[in-house]
Structures are given as C-alpha cells and as structure tokens.
Amino acid sequence: MVPREVIAYVQRLRNSGYSAQAIRQNLIASGYTPQEADQALLSGFRPMVMQQGRNWKPLAAGIGAGTLVLVLMIVLLVPSGPAFTVSTQPSSAEARAGSSISFSERFVYERELDTDELEVIHELVAPATGNLIFSVDQRIPISPAYQTKLEIPEDLQPGRYIVRTIVTADGHTAESSFSFRVLPPAPRQTVQVPTVPVVETPVDNQAEEMPAQDCNDFDPCTDDSFFGGQCVFEQLPVCCGDYICDFNLGETTTTCPRDCAAQPAAKSTAEIIAEAEQAAVRAPETAELLCTTLAQKTDADQCYDTVARIGSKSATCQKISDSKTRDKCVLYFAIHKSEYTGCATIGDPNLQSSCYSFKNLGEIQQNLPQAPAE
Structure with missing residues (x-):
C-alpha cells in the first residue's frame, strides 16, 4: 500500500509538469525501491488516466518544458559569430615616458552594420597589477584602418605595459591588445x-x-x-x-x-590560467588576482569561470564581464552546488527561469517524506 502523502507528492510533481521518469528518479534517490516508486507512479497517475475528458494541463506543461529545453540548447550550444574584428600593431616595441606610442588599427567587417561610427576605447594597463593607468574614448567613422597615437605620462614608471583597444558598434564588441616597454624619460641635453x-x-x-x-x-x-x-x-x-x-x-x-639584466619571460595566457587553477582551491583571492593580469577580457572571463568552479566560490562568477558566460557560471552553482542566491543576477530570462526551477525542485525534494526503514 502506497502511503497517501507519497501519492500526493507524485501528483504535485505531475501537475507541475515533471515527467514520470524524473519523479521516479527522485523517489529512488529518497530511499524508495524501484518497485515502490513504480507503484507510487501508478497510483499517482491513475486519476489522470481514468478521466473521461482530456486533461490539457500535462500536455501544456510538457510543451512548455520542451520549449524551455530547446531554448536552453540554443542559448548554450549555438555560438554567435562576431560582426567585426580588430587587430592592433605597434610601430615600436619601446617608448620613453613623456613621449608617445604609435600603433595601427585594422578592422575586418564580417557583415554590414546599422551604424556609420565605431566607439573606440584605448586603455593603458599595468599587467603586473592589472591597474588601469588611463583610458581614452573616441568615436570614429567606419574604416578598414586607422593610425593612432597615445601620449605616455612623463612620471610613468619604467616597465612593461599593455595597450588594450575595445571597439563597440551596433551592439557588438571586439578587442585587441599589445604590450610594449616603457623606458625612462630621455636624458637632458648638456646645459x-x-x-x-x-x-x-x-x-x-x-x-x-x-x-x-x-x-x-x-x-x-x-x-x-x-x-x-x-x-x-x-x-x-x-x-x-x-x-x-x-x-x-x-x-x-x-x-x-x-x-x-635578463628580463623575465612573459607568461602565456594558458600558463596564467593553469597557475590560477592550482591556486583556486587553497587561495581563491590569489587566483582571482592572476585572472586580472590577462589583457583580453575573454581570457579573463574564462579564468574567472574556471577559478569559480574549481574553488567552489560562486561570488567569483560576478567578476565575469560577458553576461552569457556569467549566467552559465551562476547556473552551474545552482545545478551542481544547490546555490540559488545568484539566480536574481542572471540576465537571460530563460536561464533565470531554469535557475529558479532547480531551486523549487530542491525545496520539493527536501519536503519529500523519507522511505520507512526496513
């Protein structure tokens, strides 16, 4: 005889749109034998089978669930190609403080844009600390190439720096960067x-x-x-x-x-991410600091996502700049770690709905009566 509260539990999940297989797995995970789970499903689904009229609620719920799965597959698996790309090349590998660094910008447009201007941001970054020295914003007409010059502060400390270029147009963004060495100001003339x-x-x-x-x-x-x-x-x-x-x-x-003196060799992106992975478990803050040294935002986002998962620290997801990558990171913790505090920060409506669905399912599982001990 199947307990009444178990039948009520099956019927509640059935009315919420859960499949019989999902309900059966939940029952087995809660301690019921496969035979007891099958009997509970038979008792819980019998009223729906014996109805004379057609019950459209399960069908509508099934269609809704199928649509949600399809949307999730499109969002998670189908990549969107870039509308344009940008590459930058400096005219020199060195420049003195107080002078300027010149570089060329080349654009490749994969499709026609709905605007005739590009919004360009040039940032001077210290890779050792990730500090932004300064940034310059400008709007330029769409063109295949430009020549740009950035003035270097005279009081800037000698060392290696990165010029990062971020281009935005028609809702799309592209990045490029290069590194160069800053030398001390030119020696003064004989006076x-x-x-x-x-x-x-x-x-x-x-x-x-x-x-x-x-x-x-x-x-x-x-x-x-x-x-x-x-x-x-x-x-x-x-x-x-x-x-x-x-x-x-x-x-x-x-x-x-x-x-x-020999200059230390610069670490590659893969080496920095690998070092961050090793530090993620024992020192998450150190791992996050390593991620900040990556000039490309896509590389930094990959680093933060990896560090968050390995270090089991969901707060690191919020450091990811790309919204899609950030949403996936938060959803990972909802699915695998039962952490739902980040659901409200998910920007994609479908992914946010999935996050709350996992939260509701977790609450239902907590309220499920345990199988009696034999």
Missing part, C-alpha cells in the same frame, strides 16, 4: 647653469674648482663637473642606467647589469 657670479681673474689665480658632487643633476647619463664658476653636464657616450642595453657600445650583464 650650463650659472651658480655664482662670474668674476674676471687672471688665469694663474683661477678660482678653485668645486667638487663635482655639488653639481650633481642626478642623471646617470651625464658627467657632472664645475668649471669657470659654472656647473657643466656633459653627455656620456655610454650610459649605464637608462634601461637600454647598448651592446654595440660595450654594455654587458657584467659591465652594466642594471641595463642588461
């Missing part, structure tokens, strides 16, 4: 700065020369001296300290390690 009034004296009674350190201009590329009542700064033929290794002038790792 003479009067320090004391010049007094005409005989040559044999020339004033005593002042020590060179009193005329120090703190430029490693000049030879500082005091002559004739003036500080004189002469440009050195070989400058150790300008972060440029002049091999042709004799600079080596031995004679000038400051300029010629």
